[in-house]
Amino acid sequence: MILLASLIWMPFVFSQQIEIKGTITNLVGKxxxxxxxxxxxxxxxxxxxxxxxxxDDGKYQLIIKENSKLDSLWLVIxxxxxxxxxxxxQTKNITKNxxxxxxxxxLDEVLLKSQKKIEIKGDTITYNVKGIKAKKDYTIEDVINRIPGVTINENGQIKYEDKPISHLYINGVDLLEGRYNIATQGIPADAVKEIDIMKKHNHERIKIGRTESDDVAFNLKIKEGVGLVFGSIKGDLGVPIFTGLVEGTPIYLKDNFQNISSFKSNNTGKTLRSVGSSLTTGELNILSIKLNKTNTIRPPDINGVILSDKYWLDNNSYSITNDALHKISDSILLKWNINYVNELSEIEKKSSSTFIVNNDSSIVINRSKNQLRNQRLQFGINQELNKQNFYAKNNTILEYHDNSGNENSILNNNNIRANYENYDLRINNTTLLKTVISKDNILQSGLLVEYNSKSENLLVVPPVFESVFDDNIINDITIQNIEINEFNIGGYSTYDFKLLNLDWNINQKVQYNKSNFESDLRALPNSNTENFPLSSDYMFNRFISKSKIETKFNIGKLRLKWRVSADFTNFNNKEEKDASIKQNESFFFIQPFASARYxxxxxxxxxxxxxxxxRISDFSKLYPAVVLENYNSLVQNPEIINKxxxxxxxxxxxxxxxxxxxxxxxxxxxxQTESEVTFVNQLNDDGFIFTEVVERPNTIKDVSFNLNLSKGFLGSFNSNLSYLYSYTENDLFFNNEFLNTLNTRHGINFNLSFDNGSWYALEYDARITIGSSELPTNKVDNSNFFQTVDLDFYTSSSTRLNFGLESTRTSTSTNNEINRNTLFNMSFFYKPSKKTHLKASLINIFNSNFFTSTNSRANFISTSQFSLRPRQFTIGFTYSL
Amino acid sequence: MNYAKLMKNFIVFAVLIVSYSSFSQNRVAKQSDLKVVYEFNYKKFVELDNVRTANTILINKKDEALFTFDKMIRLDSLQQFRPLESNEAMLYRSPYFFLIKRKNKEISHYETIGNDLLKFSDTVGLNWNLVNEEKLINTYRCKKATLNFLGRNWIAWYTTKIPVSAGPYKFFGLPGLIINIQDTENIFEFTAVEIKKGTYGIDSNIKNYFVSEGGEKFYDIEKKEFFKIKTKYYEMSLNERLKYMNREKKEGIYSFDIKSTTGEKVRTNRKSKARNFIEHYKDEK
Structure with missing residues (x-):
């Protein structure tokens, strides 16, 4: 009996699991x-x-696993x-509902609200500088580095969560644009009160289709009443020739005014031609209405090829710029800028060009010493009105160019000297407007007005192309004068919207252009004005209207895009000196585009x-005069408008x-390009070329194929291989012979890099181009092999040693010579503190004098050799104020 | 006549009261959604000690829960009405771009690796170990629980005063809301700084929470493959990553060469610094 009882009793004593289950419902049983x-x-x-x-069904099940001594427990629901x-x-198996x-x-009961580390007011995160500044932070760059998510590179580039920022606003305005590292490495931490990371910031406050800027913006709020002057100074000094570089960038900021100046001067091979801040919008629609800057007469050639400027650019350059910004109110901004650049460049060149005509070939050898001085003065003013539903921007730019130079050549044993001059005055005004039409649709419009006046002159001694002049006098000089006046007005409107679940865009452009071309080609001392075509007065009137519609949509994994443009152009041109030349024609085209991606x-x-x-001929292909484009090249455009x-x-x-x-x-x-005209070239034994264009249809066929491969291996190696094949077929007339040319080109590009994060890194790059031109009875080949090697040693956390070389090997089948050149350089970099940076470099270590490269096209091959700067040792420093 | 009018008014009045009370009952019943803002403190790199902060949001509803970054919630409220502008995509950059959706024990993990939208599903059962310790955190009395999950050891503090079995990231299943959770190596920490009750929506179009090029959709892959790709991606150098992200552009393969005017070189081919990830994934062979 006791045994039986214990048998029954045991499960209750030694049972380790008690199950309590049930259903939870509301008062109505749900x-x-x-x-x-x-x-x-x-x-x-x-x-x-x-x-x-x-x-989901309200059921619950509690398993009490412990060997609990409790007789009862609490259930809390x-x-x-x-x-x-x-x-x-009671502690036993039960069902309890x-x-x-x-x-x-x-509604909306708040259960907890505590202090958050990051304060988000509306759409801006604000960090108080005092809170994140450490004692040793002397520039604001160091303070910014403490903000979570921010890293700063050695060159001052700020990244927010791994993406570089490109807008650093100071007191809410962006004066410095992309050059912000001048500010962060220069502004002392004490002058800044707060740093904002702008979130819902859009430089143009209303929503628009697409903006150029795509980076996070930081805003430094300078303490009120603090006037700051900061900036940087940079200098380089070199031997053996006295070479130097000086650059200074002082910045002044106070409350709603900001000013940045810079002065630069060097003769170390650093070009300053692109210096000068641009206040233009860079807006694509406006750019397509704007007139292109073209030269009728070719300026003296002072360019080398392939190699970096520092090896061959023989220059004397200086520039001064000043940009100022006034924040008139929260929504109105005024910017103005003035800049002046003056650069004198020289080069010595030798080129050997071979022209192949069926069974014959002509060689033109040219040794020249060229010089060109570029001068530019520019003034711009820009106003911006930036409101919630409306944005307007107006730019006015005034530009004056004064370029002059000369070419001293020995062309197939003839000594020729050509003097070049070019004066160009350009004024333009652009207005941009953006307005919101309905909930999310924005209408964007622009208007452009511009006026250009240009004067070009070329003076050649001894006289050239004398056969075109109708006289028997012995001449001294050939002179070409050109004057062009252009007026252009245009506007556009573009509208983005959604219809039937597709994204649409419609765009309308209208443009009217009136130009006048006056030219005079004569030989002196004959002072009689020549007749047409040596003298010309051409009036050009053109009206363009372009209407475009575009849409894109997805069907599953397929993405489709198509676009259609209806272009109408009307010309009303005439030549005052020849009544028979009149072009009054209209053209209408439909231009389709479609793409699919899966x-x-x-x-x-x-x-x-x-x-x-x-396309139809542009102004530069329409003026019918005979023009001396270069001392050895005479050109005449066709009388027809080419399509x-x-x-x-x-x-x-x-x-x-x-x-x-x-x-x-x-x-x-x-x-495949079909043209209504063909170029006709006549080359004589002295190396002079006369080009005219005849009305003969011409088809150019071009097939190209490109393959790119990239593979990483062994962890730290990375390699890239790309192969390009292109094949072109076209016709040309050369020296009264019709030539059908087939050009093939193979290009291989190989790049290998190694960097495992340790004290050394290597980069190797090789480029091989093999070209071949096939003519009816000849075949010409040429090859170019260009290599660069870059080796870096990170000798300590603040020093770096770099070795580099650039090497070429060129050859052509018409010439037994193989030209080889190798240039070596080395540099040492030292950064003792955040504000100072030192550099020592030795360029062209083995003092190579010339560099050779080759190029081939259609029926001609040219090999050029140009002079290099001699070996140079330079010491440089950069210091931030 | 007076009585009839009075009666009529009374009926109208009664109907109004009844409908109002039943209406208000409906209003009360809807307010059980919870929105919790968790301050997320983390050490991004293995070898660097600096701690970064971001705000993350948990939206807990009757049927499902959503956990993601505050910036991604803002992206969603924008993209629900209009497409993103290219500069806004950068302004709303989150330290990580992931989103966790949970329905009971089923977890859907959405994340972008480079420009790809990837998704994997997982079923989790968490074995919490309840510890008899209490601590006051942000005015709530919390109890302790420990867990080994995702390759790390975690210590969580939860409060039964908010009887919601939810928490940040993929943590859930305690008898109360998790107020604070941290891993034992002090790399990751979530702390609730704001809790609100109300009605909150979860966008069924998950793409709206992310930055993506139009037409892309989430690719469903195996969890194992996801972690392989993620590990590989974060090991790549800047150049490799650029190539990978632009591999579909028909222009081909890009590379970076960054040198500043002072001669400083940015090492774009160097392998990236090792990072810490919440999920310490080990390849189970």
């Missing part, structure tokens, strides 16, 4: 999921023995929207596009496998 059921020894749940969260229930039960009462409370999966991706482009039609088909295929670090990309291009 199950309540996500209810917390807690089993505790005390009423206030100080120890939790078991817990459960009710399921909790739910965020219902009143808590507490019940004491609960009916919960809803809580009655207010993403098969994360690895494969392919697509194809087709476009048709119809060219191009059709392009481009397919592509991509594969990428990230796990294997392997990517490849293949693309092809099939281009």
């Amino acid at each position: 199950p309540i999921p996500n209810t917390i059921i807690i089993a505790s020894s005390t009423q206030n749940e100080s120890d939790i023995i078991a817990f459960y969260s009710s399921q 909790k739910h965020i929207a219902y009143e808590t229930t507490k019940v004491k039960i 609960f009916k919960l009462t809803e809580k009655l409370e207010q 993403k098969i999966n994360t690895k494969w991706n392919l697509g194809i596009s087709y476009s048709e482009d119809n 060219t039609k191009s059709q392009v088909v481009s397919p592509f295929l991509n594969y990428s496998n990230i796990l294997k670090s392997f990517f490849f990309n293949i693309k092809g291009r099939f281009l």
